[in-house]
Amino acid sequence: MTDWLILAGYLVIALTAVSLDGIARANAEDSRLEAFVAEDRHSAFVEPAAVERLGPLEMGWLSLGGATWAKKAAVARLVADGVLHRTSPQGPSPQRWVARGPLPEGADEFERELWAAAAPQPVSSSALRPADWEGHYLWALPDAYRLMDEAEARLISEGYGRHRGELVPGGGQRHRGWWSTAAAAVAVPVVTVLVLDQAWVRAVLAFLSGALTLAAASAPGDQILPRRLPARTAKGELALHLARERYADLNPATRPASEAYDPRTVPMAVALFGSAVLERIDDRIQADWDKPTVDLDGPGGD
Numbered sequence: 001m002t003d004w005l006i007l008a009g010y011l012v013i014a015l016t017a018v019s020l021d022g023i024a025r026a027n028a029e030d031s032r033l034e035a036f037v038a039e040d041r042h043s044a045f046v047e048p049a050a051v052e053r054l055g056p057l058e059m060g061w062l063s064l065g066g067a068t069w070a071k072k073a074a075v076a077r078l079v080a081d082g083v084l085h086r087t088s089p090q091g092p093s094p095q096r097w098v099a100r101g102p103l104p105e106g107a108d109e110f111e112r113e114l115w116a117a118a119a120p121q122p123v124s125s126s127a128l129r130p131a132d133w134e135g136h137y138l139w140a141l142p143d144a145y146r147l148m149d150e151a152e153a154r155l156i157s158e159g160y161g162r163h164r165g166e167l168v169p170g171g172g173q174r175h176r177g178w179w180s181t182a183a184a185a186v187a188v189p190v191v192t193v194l195v196l197d198q199a200w201v202r203a204v205l206a207f208l209s210g211a212l213t214l215a216a217a218s219a220p221g222d223q224i225l226p227r228r229l230p231a232r233t234a235k236g237e238l239a240l241h242l243a244r245e246r247y248a249d250l251n252p253a254t255r256p257a258s259e260a261y262d263p264r265t266v267p268m269a270v271a272l273f274g275s276a277v278l279e280r281i282d283d284r285i286q287a288d289w290d291k292p293t294v295d296l297d298g299p300g301g302d
Contacts, residue, residue, distance in 0.1 A: 002197075003194055003197055003202050007206055014183045014209050014210070014213045016179075017180045018177070018180050018183075018216045021178070021180045021217065024177070029168075029227045033168050036229070043234070044233070045235070045238070046235055052246075057150075058151050058160070059240065059272055060073060060151075062161070062236050065231065067144045070144035070147060071114075072289070073270035074114050076266045078118075079282050080260075080266045082101065083099055083101040083102070083103070084098070084115070084118055086284055093137075096136055096137055097288070098119075110142075110147055114141055118141060139291040155236065159235050160233060160235050160236035162232075162233055167226055167227070177217035178217070179217075183210075186210075187209065187211075191210070247272055250265055250268065252276040261277070261281065
């Protein structure tokens with residue numbers, strides 16, 4: 001019975017030591033990441049004029065990321081301009097939107113694409129059902145992946161962003177597990193005692209546990225706990241901060257509710273301040289954005 005207690009006690013020591021080394025390795029990796037980010041922020045510099053060159057696509061990538069927000073910003077611009085309307089609540093598919101009216105002056109390439117896609121389809125098309133003539137779902141309109149990829153490439157080339165998943169420089173360092181090393185050394189007297197007691201099975205188990213503990217002590221921490229850099233650099237953070245100061249009047253948190261947005265400023269407002277701007281333009285944009293799990297035009301749909 002004593003031999004089993006000795007083995008159990010050693011296993012507790014070994015597992016505790018491995019856990020402590022794991023915490024130490026994680027802290028070391030976190031410290032390395034924090035030190036790199038702090039140095040990056042210390043050396044960051046952005047010309048105020050550079051903020052003027054960054055448009056809604058670039059600011060949207062820095063602020064919100066992803067192509068979804070670029071599309072939302074373009075939709076909000078068309079809604080604010082009064083050319084994209086939600087269909088009648090009494091219609092067969094009230095979640096649909098339709099473009100009516102001329103294309104807004106100064107619309108960019110993607111806004112033109114959305115406007116054309118949301119325009120009413122010709123009734124003569126035999127491939128369309130009657131519901132298709134009532135507008136288009138927001139989730140079915142073109143996406144902005146290509147444009148956001150181009151914006152991301154520009155930001156990375158100018159030092160505002162990084163490739164996603166980039167590791168902290170200086171990888172490949174080994175973090176020796178000193179607790180695990182000490183626990184592996186304890187295995188020597190434990191195995192000796194068990195052998196003297198002729199507890200062969202327990203002695204073998206203690207030896208294997210010691211060997212595994214020693215292996216854990218030598219594991220490279222950077223491979224076990226890799227730390228990845230944020231996609232936005234310190235220069236990108238500073239540019240975003242300056243842009244929010246430059247366009248502070250677009251912030252819905254401080255903008256009077258009675259003051260409507262100029263449609264031309266809506267894309268930048270959405271890029272910098274997110275969904276709160278969409279709610280000020282039309283809260284139904286967010287409500288109709290995600291595709292439902294059922295086919296609204298099919299059996300059982302609305």
